[in-house]
Amino acid sequence: MIRLIPICSLLCLGLLLTLQPVCSQTKQLVYRESIEDFPNPERGFYIPFGTSTENFKPLDQAVLLKYRNEPQQTGKANYSFFCSLVYRAYRLERFKTAPITPEFLQNIQADFNTARSAGVKLILRFSYTDKTHSGDCPDEAKICPPYGDASKPVVLQHIAQLKPLWQKNSDVIAVLQMGFIGIWGENYYTDYFGDASMNHLGIVPDSSWQARNTVLSALLDALPRDRMVQVRTPQIKQRFVNGPQAPVTTPAMTARDAFRQSDKARIGFHNDCFLASADDYGTFYDYGNSSTKRGPANEVLRRYFEQESRFTAVGGETCDDAFSPQNDCAPAGRAEQEMAAMHYSYLNAGYNNNVNNDWQTGGCMAKIRRKLGYRFVLEQAILPSQVRAGQTLTCQINLKNVGYASPYNPRPVQLLLRHTTTGAVTVLASQADVRQWFSGPVNWQEDFRVPPGLKAGRYEVLVNLPDAHASLAHRPEYSIRLANETTWEAATGYNRLNHVVVVRP
Structure with a gap:
């Protein structure tokens, strides 16, 4: 009992x-508390290792062991850290209109084997492009179509191909990010799933929300039920759980629903622009539907995120230091406060270190290293x-x-x-x-x-x-x-x- x-x-x-x-x-x-920094599974700062079908680079066991066992610095970081998590991004540019080849599936299996040997776990994301091009288009960032992702039938075919690998190797999968849709797999600039930018309708119509929901449902089905899928924005979860017409005021999940292996309980979040702007570059924004226009929803979606994140996997990265001092250490900034309120388990150690380095010079990095996750x-x-x-x-x-x-x-x-x-x-x-x-x-x-x-x-x-x-x-x-x-x-x-x-x- x-x-x-x-x-x-x-x-x-x-x-x-x-x-x-x-x-x-x-x-x-x-017992006496220790303030020592040490690695623990499925939490902390991660190392990103992206690869692609054009130039596949396998994971290196010796490199992963070094990050796992000794405090490291990477790139332009001015801080060191232990690493039990590796972000593994696969870009499938050669397969936009074709099945994934057996050879590439074997490469992914080899990566799983390497991660297991090195004692780390993987954060997974699949996409089709990370390239943008500018031009005479209405988008404020001047990212113009065509964007270069894949159609829904192709995406679903690839998920079906990857399912046996994910099932077999779920022991070293920490979490899967939704990916697949749009540039970088961030579900925004997309040729096939409802372009929410001003290049097109400026909203995601109901049919596109339904198409996105079909992909997310396939991902949840492809993973064992004890593993979560992270989505890029809280509205993606709202409109999966409650349908394309779900308002931003949709109530968050409660403790009664948490950890029960339902689809609702298995959807977490990755915020890839943590404290980059007032709404984290559109993370907390309403992208509309066939009946409503797009518009700000920062406060209500932040409250939703805070409540949901108590029961789900949350991570991401910083992406821009323009929102300083808000993204700095206290008292000028609220970085630690935000991580605590939104229950962050991991962050990227490779990007953006203009932000991360400020936590080192500002004196709160040591606490963040220890407190990410549990x-x-x-x-x-x-x-x-x-x-x-x-x-x-x-x-x-x-x-x-x-x-x-x-x-x-x-x-x-x-x-x-x-x-x-x-x-x-x-x-x-x-x-x-x-x-x-x-x-x-x-x-x-x-x-x-x-x-x-x-x-x-x-x-x-x-x-x-x-x-x-x-x-x-x-x-x-x-x-x-x-x-x-x-x-x-x-x-x-x-x-x-x-x-x-x-x-x-």
């Missing part, structure tokens, strides 16, 4: 335990000093999540008993869901049944948060490390509670 109880109740219970005779059977432990800190635990085989072991553990978000992919929570002499490990599986360990206090109390035949003796007590896939479950680099001193075991990926319990027959 698992119970979540308030901190005040835990403290009262701890006091009672010290006053009653049962105190000799329990021990209260207090960061769990043990505070105290009340654990039994002895227990009988076949009976109940009650663990009461207080943590805090000092990060901006909770983990977005499921993973087991385990209490481990490790024999101090033989080293044999007994796994006690928890009912806790680490995705619901949101920012702030995490109060974990649970009753575990000790196996009836467990050998009598002294056992270390540990916490293990391994990857959910059997292929990675015993890889320490894919396990979550708690941010405490003297608890992490690098060789096993376990977190020691620094306590020994005696198991009696």
Whole structure:
């Protein structure tokens, strides 16, 4: 049985335990927080590695291992970081009117193998072009058609081809970005899915929203149900879940709907112009439909994003330093405040470092490096000093999540008993869901049944948060490390509670 109880109740219970005779059977432990920066799975700054059908460059295991294991700087960055995430963008320019060739599919499989060997996970995006051309067109940015993406039948064919690869290699997929539509796969400048720029209608008509929804539905179907798809703007999700006529005031998802593997629960966001302007260059904007015009919707869509992002995968990149000082550190800027409110798990370390570098010189980069995504800190635990085989072991553990978000992919929570002499490990599986360990206090109390035949003796007590896939479950680099001193075991990926319990027959 698992119970979540308030901190005040835990403290009262701890006091009672010290006053009653049962105190000799329990021990209260207090832990020291670490401010060390270290890698943890599926969070933090990522390294972008784009490639294409014209000039395919495979992922390099040695390079990925270097980023994973040692603090690095990249490009024009003035800061160093660990990297457990790699952004892998595939540009399919040769296949705009043809199936993906078996050879290119094999190249993608090789990349998955390399990522797995290096101990990293991938953020995936597929597109058909990253080139723009100017001309005499109405668009304010002077990006003119034709844009060079692919038609809906071709996109759907490619998704069907990629589905077996995504299913087979979901263990090293952190998240898939919607991609496919428009220049850069950002779902804006598109020849086939409703050009919202002033080059065409200036809105996305209902038929184009429906076409986009068909693509997003195919992507959700192509991934295992425990993986999310990120969309470029919050309105894309609103009009997928509630249809092309959905208003920007559409209510956000609630906790009741979160993490249930429904399509609604599996759509997150990537903001590729974080704090670039008042509305992040159109991220928080209403692109209209067949019945309504385009127009500003910054405040209402930001509120929607903030509420949805508590339960979904959120990441992206900065793209322009023009919105300074708003995109700087506090007190002049609100970079950290925005990341916390919108539950960011990752950001690009390669772009735009005019913005990112300001966080280093402004003094908040160290905190951002630590807080992107989740960061769990043990505070105290009340654990039994002895227990009988076949009976109940009650663990009461207080943590805090000092990060901006909770983990977005499921993973087991385990209490481990490790024999101090033989080293044999007994796994006690928890009912806790680490995705619901949101920012702030995490109060974990649970009753575990000790196996009836467990050998009598002294056992270390540990916490293990391994990857959910059997292929990675015993890889320490894919396990979550708690941010405490003297608890992490690098060789096993376990977190020691620094306590020994005696198991009696």
